Amino acid sequence: MKAFPMVILGGGVGAGYAAKEFVAQGGGKGQLAIVTAERVPSYERPPLSKEFLAGEKQRGDILISDAQFYQKQGITLFRDFRVQKVDFRRRLLHGPSRHTIGFEKLLIATGSSVRKLTVPGADQPWIFYLRQLQDSQHIHQHIKKGKQAVVIGSGFIGMEVASVLTRQGMATTMVFPGDRVWEHVFTPDVSAFFEKQFSAHGITFMKDQTVVGFAREHGRGQVQLASGRQISADFVVAGIGVTPALELFRHSPLEHDADGIRVNEYLETNVDHVWAAGDIANYPDRIFRRRMRIEHWDNAVEQGRVAMRNMMEKFQPFIHVPYFFSDEFDLSYEYWGDAKGHDQVVTRGDQKKKQLSVWWLKKRTLCAVLLMNRPDEERRYAPRWILRRAQLDAEALRTVKHVKSLDRTFGRE
Ligand SMILES: Cc1cc2nc3c(=O)[nH]c(=O)nc-3n(C[C@H](O)[C@H](O)[C@H](O)COP(=O)(O)OP(=O)(O)OC[C@H]3O[C@@H](n4cnc5c(N)ncnc54)[C@H](O)[C@@H]3O)c2cc1C
Structure with a gap:
């Protein structure tokens, strides 16, 4: 049996960026292993429904880090290794053909399963x-x-x-x-x-x-x-949605329900030295002041990074404006925040020119924004205002020429 101070269970987006962070934070050789059911090391998933599907990008173009990265950094990759059981008491991952891998600290990043x-x-x-x-x-x-x-x-x-x-x-x-x-x-x-x-x-x-x-x-x-x-x-x-990949944890001591594994703001689970990140993690969002679980690339990247820093004893809370992007034909749009519970919607832009922005407000507080082909200032202020829970006047937002003039957070970058 091989054992490691740190193990990442799952080799997707969260794992790929956690491994990069491990190196950036000066993690030593032989300290980290990644265990994945896939044959390919961590790759970007968004191109699978875009350029990769169209044949415009190849496998090598979408890897988060190339195969030499893991070798050079002394990170052990267990590919094609589907973990069948996690023994949290003895700190062991049980895989195929009775193979086991030991861990002191574990990051769970098993993502989602398709419906x-x-x-x-x-x-x-x-x-x-x-x-x-x-x-x-x-x-x-x-x-x-x-x-x-x-x-x-x-x-x-x-x-x-x-x-x-x-x-x-x-x-x-x-x-x-x-x-x-x-x-x-x-x-x-x-x-x-x-x-x-x-x-x-x-x-x-x-x-x-x-x-x-x-x-x-x-x-x-x-x-x-x-x-x-x-x-x-x-x-x-x-494409009818996904559910958190929880099968392994059904009868485990991990606190979880159908909406993922519960973590605290440091992405720690209720089991000592076990963290969770990405699609699987149900975390307390400090901005919206409620629990969330996000099935998007940027969340997996940022949570992978923060969880790894915390595994390396940096103690950083996860505070991040939810974000996703999508590309369809010549249309690319971005979305920040969460519109749940909104009571006002403001639309700006000119659809005939294929440019639009939608601003969702809840009790005057900006909670979500969708942007497509809009001026840079909208892209700059949208996430910043959501983070600051900025109060905006809907009519002013609808009619003002430059949204910058509504900014009251100046100087508090
Ligand atoms: C086709 C597609 C397109 C997308 N496009 C976008 C987009 O445009 N914008 C956007 O914001 N988001 C997009 N997403 C969502 C984004 O890719 C995911 O939110 C992100 O990949 C989640 O990262 P993760 O690390 O949590 O999980 P994943 O990246 O899914 O990784 C989970 C890993 O865990 C492994 N695993 C699971 N169970 C086990 C086990 N028992 N043993 C070993 N390994 C296991 C899996 O094999 C996988 O490698 C897209 C997703 C898909 C599928």
Whole structure:
């Protein structure tokens, strides 16, 4: 059995950036091991539904650190090693073929598992999900100009995949249960804007539709809907959400529930010398003053870094404005904060020029902002104001030419 002072369980985005931080903080050789179920060392996941899926980026382009990094820094990588049990009392990870790895300190970064469809026929090989590098490769291999694809789900993964397939010449239909795209995040206005852009690129929408089964007729896939309709498809990609990858911890002493592993503001779990970061971590957010769990890249990066610093005894609380980005066709947007509980929405910009910003307020306090092609000052002030819990007048925000003039946090960078 091999044992290490520090072990990261999971080899995704959080792990990749935690390892970089370990080196930046002067961690010694032989002190850290990463244990991952994947064959590939930590890589960036966002390109899997963007440039990598389109074939514009290769495996080497998306690695967080190249293979030599781990060797050079004396970090041991256990790849293709799916941990089957964690013994928190004896501080052991049990893997395949009775292999065990010992740890003194453990960072759990097992991320999310994709939600799968359970309807009849859902286990057929032409129905894909997208979480890992191989998933993206498989889908890429099936892309063929002139063929038909169905994308199930209208969140950012569904929208990004649909835009790549369409750009590659596939006739793409998006099927989802709601009456507009990404209704959990977008305002009705923003959904309408994206639907118009997507339609102009040739994407067909089938709204208010639930998939009830998949069949094969005359060598072609058929997606069966509750309405009785059927759509032909050469393949299907389902982007219907994720759940925290908690299977390992169900009967463990770790405090957790369906919404992740509970950590404190230092990302420590209730078990001594065990931290959690990324999609799996349910943390007390100091800005919004409630518990949150975030399934986005930037959160995994920052929590990976902070957790590693704390494992190295730096004692830094995690205080960070939630953030994500998405790219679809020629549209790139960013989103900061959390609009939950908002009571006012202000829109700025000119949709005809494909530029817009949406500002969500709760009791006059700015809680979330979505930006696309807006002046730099909006990008600068949006996260800063959310962090400072800035109070803004909705009418002034709607009409003012430069948002800078509303800033009351000057000098408190
Ligand atoms: C296709 C795609 C596109 C995305 N695009 C964006 C985007 O545009 N913008 C954005 O903000 N976010 C995006 N995200 C989300 C972002 O990538 C995730 O939030 C981030 O990867 C979470 O990092 P993590 O370290 O928590 O988990 P992950 O990166 O998922 O890593 C978890 C790792 O743990 C390993 N693991 C799990 N269980 C075990 C086990 N028992 N034993 C060993 N290893 C195990 C897994 O194999 C995996 O390597 C995207 C995600 C996907 C899938």
